[in-house]
Amino acid sequence: MRSARLSPLKAAGLVALASLTGAVSATESKGYLSFQFSPETPYYVEDGKVDFGTYNGFRRYHSECHVCHGPAGMGSSYAPALMKSMQVLDFDQFVEVVVRGRKGLNQQVMPSFASNMNVLPHMNDIYAYLKARSDGVVGVARPDKFPKVRKDAQASAN
Amino acid sequence: MPQPKHQLIALCASAALAASTTGFANSELIEMQGDPSSWVMPNGDYASTRFSALDQIDTSNVKDLQVAWTFSTGVLRGHEGGPLVIGDVMYIHTPFPNKVFALDLNNDGKILWKYEPRQDTSVIPVMCCDTVNRGVAYGNGKIFLYQADTTLVALDAKTGEKLWSAVNGDPSKGGTGTSAPMVVKDKVYVGISGGEFGVRGYLTAYDTDSGKQVWRAYSMGPDADTLLDPENTTHLGKPVGKDSGTATWEGDQWKIGGGTTWGWYSYDPDLNLVYYGSGNPSTWNPAQRPGDNRWSMTIFARDADTGVAKWIYQMTPHDEWDYDGVNEMILVDAPFPPKDEPEASSVAAVTTAETGFKMRSLLPGRKDAEEAAAPEPAPAAEPANVRKLLVHMDRNGFAYTLDRVTGELLLAEKYDPAVNWATHVDMETGRPQVVSEYSTDQNGEDVNTTGVCPAALGTKDQQPAAYSPRTGLFYVPTNHVCMDYEPFQVSYTAGQPYVGATLTMYPAPGGDHLGNFIAWDAGKGEIVWSNPEPFSVWSGALATAGDVVFYGTLEGYLKAVDAKSGEELYRFKTPSGIIGNVNTYTHKGKQYVAVLSGLGGWAGIGMAAGLTDPTAGLGAVGAYSSLSDYTQLGGQLTVFTLPES
Incomplete structure (x- = not known):
């Protein structure tokens, strides 16, 4: 995992997600593109930027x-x-x-x-x-964000 | 010693006597407001000056002030407003559940009667910013309470017995009651809160004897709703024209258009006009309501009997920042424009001060102020250019001086140098000249507009200022806070928040404080002195003939400062943060000062959590420590006096 600030919970969730979809490489290279909300992994954060x-x-x-x-x-x-x-x-x-x-x-x-x-x-x-x-991964201030992921972009990432 | 307040009162009283139709209550309240032993309405008098002619407590002895007695209200939420004192009885109120206590001043505040309404707790979350209430009103032997659930109740002032009640709004659609009523003649006026729920604002007059509705005037809508006369109601001297309350709205948006009326009301008995302001247009996303959104953000001057508006003035057309126009309208008779400064003796200085606006430049320093304070003011000849003025410190950061007879705009200047969303107000059109960089409308939906000053809570919110005719200055509690603001699409559901913008608030650039307490010259449009405060000053000020100005702070201090120099003379830490308004009265010939403590309100939101630098990194605690390090919740009355000599 590249994300330096990934929480353990989140990291575990990502692994779970990755193994579920079988798209390990996509998750690693374009994390936010393949990210999908689930109660276990509700957010994606990388270098201070959130989904x-x-x-x-x-x-x-x-x-x-x-x-x-x-x-x-x-x-x-x-x-x-x-x-x-x-x-x-x-x-x-x-x-x-x-x-x-x-x-x-x-x-x-x-x-x-x-x-x-x-x-x-x-x-x-x-x-x-x-x-x-x-979880302490987002501060008080407005978080930086990754672009909105459109359905087609997500599909190609997957 | 002739008190300037009495001059004004005498003027008003003679006008009232001249009008044969004037009711008993009118002359009763006019007479009572001129008696400094009482504090008969929330802002002291119809003119909302929050000035008292009492001078036992003065700049030399205020340092000896002591607590005389205290009283717990038993309620934890934010305590705005302040006590009334009528004869030997003090009346205080609380936030939800809106208790009213009548306290016996002859018996250390023993409870004479208590009234506690039964209200559905479902109203609590519909109140946007805590369950505050800004106080009760007195008139015709009754105490009027405006409950959170919008029920207006008339209580027998002697017994607390409920005489009648009237329902003024619908909490299930977001309408709530927070403001203090005002009584004029045989009518009692109340407004409505709920601009964050798409409530269309209105002011309503009820008959004080029966509780029957007499008139209701909406802030927007067709003329039949707004009580605007297309030909005779003017905006900066020009007739407003037909249906001006719908003409600048797209479609039916005006029906959920906001413009609520939750601030203070003033009254000029001579002109028989009621003055108040309307709040923000709904929603906070300006893209969803193109146009000027008239008459949100507007000063209204309405006939007290009929509700028909004589003149109006919209301060912030098409609001993009939530700068509600509801702050108090202070009515003063003073020279405008101010004459050139006479380079004269201190006696002359005080003489001119009697009629306003001139004291400052003659008293540049604290030393001079002390010297000038000594001589008794001599009765002054009325300068020829005395005008009936209305002074209004708006949330948008501009202080306005208008002619309150005609609605002519005389002056509009920033009263915090941090204000940056507009360069100035065009005196011809009355329109603020908006700076594109800070225009959340021009920047568009889904764009975060940064560094807008002031923040949505305004350079000043509802906390009322005071005016001393002795110095001619206005004493203004202010916020020194800026914001980021990002508007986006929202949908309307009745009774649900209808906001449509995110806010981040933080201290003004370069500053290390969130508030200032300032003295303002409304004739020149200048700050005379400014005392920085670590937190927003959310407490209503009091000015006295002892040349002492009182206010409270969010940490819980009651502070007394010199009216001329701003020098702090006294402070006492009360049990909780002060967002209430200070008053003064006498009992058995002795002067007392009273204030409610009880942290909460808008101030309890951002401030309680502690504001932080928006550029600070992850996990930064921020440069400002939390208010909770200083104070906790709890409603309490504290009464001060001088020790027995």
């Missing part, structure tokens, strides 16, 4: 979520720091909370985002971004 989905997660988070959960998942005076929550939430639990909402202590209320078309279609991306924050 477009994770970048989109940064954007969607800072549009829909940050007014309560603070910049870069760091929390506010009235909502938890998601970069910490992600250490205990798995993907299914994350989806559950976003879709159904939840009530916490001190009259903290997370609404349901089930009908929000700016959140629901981007849930994987938001999860990827927060997981990357939680």
